[in-house]
Amino acid sequence: MTQKFTQQTKELEEFLELIEEDLENIQRVKKFCQTNNLDVEYIIHGKAETVEESSQNTGINPEEIIKTLIFKTRDNYLAVLCPGDTSVNEEKLENQLGNKVEMANPEEVTENTGYTIGGISPFDLDIQTLIDEEILEQDKVKPAAGSRVIGVKINPKKLKQAIDAEVVDVSR
Numbered sequence: 001m002t003q004k005f006t007q008q009t010k011e012l013e014e015f016l017e018l019i020e021e022d023l024e025n026i027q028r029v030k031k032f033c034q035t036n037n038l039d040v041e042y043i044i045h046g047k048a049e050t051v052e053e054s055s056q057n058t059g060i061n062p063e064e065i066i067k068t069l070i071f072k073t074r075d076n077y078l079a080v081l082c083p084g085d086t087s088v089n090e091e092k093l094e095n096q097l098g099n100k101v102e103m104a105n106p107e108e109v110t111e112n113t114g115y116t117i118g119g120i121s122p123f124d125l126d127i128q129t130l131i132d133e134e135i136l137e138q139d140k141v142k143p144a145a146g147s148r149v150i151g152v153k154i155n156p157k158k159l160k161q162a163i164d165a166e167v168v169d170v171s172r
Contacts, residue, residue: 005046005057018047018149025115025146032123033152036162041153042145049118049148051084058142058151061085065151066135066143066159068120070104070113070127073097077104077112078128079120081143083135086171093170096130118148122163131156131165 007015019026033040048054055062065084070077071093078097080088093101106117113125121144122129135141135156142151143159160167 022147029146043151070109071101073099081131121146129165132171
């Protein structure tokens with residue numbers, strides 16, 4: 001089915017700037033999905049930096065939108081995937097890891113993932129990745145595709161397998 005969204009000139013300019021900034025990461029995600037023979041659908045939408053904006057721009061329920069959050073421990077960085085309608089309970093995460101954690105700052109996120117805040121994709125990461133068990137209850141989910149204007153619709157079990165994520169209970 002063909003769908004469209006419209007934008008004014010200023011919005012289109014911003015959209016094109018985002019695509020230009022994120023092009024390498026979008027291609028990185030596309031290559032990862034192709035290499036791993038993943039059955040995905042790319043969703044192109046207006047700029048979204050929050051779950052609420054993403055839901056409004058795509059019509060996808062917040063619990064089906066996946067946040068990829070980057071945390072740091074004393075020794076390393078890790079990605080935690082959680083449903084968009086929740087957040088990570090850091091105490092649960094610390095208990096799971098046996099280590100103190102804190103959110104990585106934007107510079108650390110980019111340095112350790114190559115992605116920017118709002119467009120962090122769980123694909124092609126070189127850091128430990130955890131996926132909250134609630135995600136696996138959905139039929140389809142939408143993580144970012146390396147951009148604030150493109151997402152990837154995928155079966156959550158296939159996502160878990162492709163990114164070699166450990167299932168945990170860390171959402172609020």
